Amino acid sequence: MMKITFIGGGNMAIAMIGGMIKQGFTAAQIHVVEPDALKREQLGTSLGVSTSDPETAIPQSDAILFAVKPQQLQAVAKSVQKQINGALIISIAAGIRVDTLSQWLNTYPRIVRVMPNTPALVQAGMSGAYATSDVNTADRELTERMLAAIGEMVWVEKESDIDGITAISGSGPAYVFYFMEALQAAARAQGFGPEIARKLAYQTFSGAVKLAMQSEDDAATLRQKVTSKGGTTERAINALETSQVRTTIIAAASAAAARSRELGEESTRSLEV
Missing domain, CATH: 1.10.3730.10 (ProC C-terminal domain-like)
Structure with missing residues (x-):
C-alpha cells in the first residue's frame, strides 16, 4: 500500500489531506508528523489519518512532504534525513531552493519544490512545481495526483521559474x-x-x-x-x-x-x- 507522510499538520497540509481523501486516497495511506498533541488528535478525529510526534520514527513512505515554515525546514530536514529510505521528497516551504534542501538531506537528489497558493484551502488553488532531474515519471504522476487535491498545477522547467509562479499565483x-x-x-x-x-x-x-x-x-x-x-x-x-x-x-x-x-x-x- 502506498504511504505518504506529511511533516507538519498545518492548514495547507490539512487542505491537501482532505482533498486527497476526496480524490481517492485512503486515510490509511496518509501519516502526519506533528509536534502539537491537540493538532494530532484533531487530525486523527477529523480525517482518520495516523499521526506521530517528531520524536517517533516515521513510517516507510513513498513520498515525504515537508509542510513546515521555511525557518523550520533545516532542523526538520536534518532530523529525518536518515529515515527517507528512497522516498520522493516534496517541499512547499517558500523560498527554500532544492539544492539547499538537498544539502540538508545529505545531498538527497529526488526533490520536487512546489509553490501553492491560499485558495488551496478550499480546493481551488493554483500550484507551480519544479522537479530535479532524478524525479522520474512515476514521481511526477504522484505529485500531480496530490496537487490535484487542492486545485490546478503546472510544471516549470527551471527552478528560477518558481519566482514567476510566486509573483502571479502565489501572491x-x-x-x-x-x-x-x-x-x-x-x-x-x-x-x-x-x-x-x-x-x-x-x-x-x-x-x-x-x-x-x-x-x-x-x-x-x-x-x-x-x-x-x-x-x-x-x-x-x-x-x-x-x-x-x-x-x-x-x-x-x-x-x-x-x-x-x-x-x-x-x-x-x-x-x-
Missing part, C-alpha cells in the same frame, strides 16, 4: 482581494451600505471569473464584448488606462518576483548548510 490572490476591496469601496462611494457593497463586489468578481473560465474567449475579448462604444464601461476602462493600472499590475508582479529571488538568495546565504 496573486492578494492582488485579487485588493481589487475586490477597491470595488467594494467604489460601491460604498456610490452610496450603498456595507452588506450590499460587499455582495455587489464579490458576486460581480465571482461571476466574471466563472464566465471567463467557461468561455473560449480570452480575457481581452470578453472585456471588449462588454465595452460598448461611447458607453459607461468604455469610460471606466479609459480611466483605468489613463491611470496606467495595467502597467502598475505588471510592475507589481515583477516586484514580487524580484523579492522571491531575493528571499531564495538570502536563504542560501544565511541558513547553515
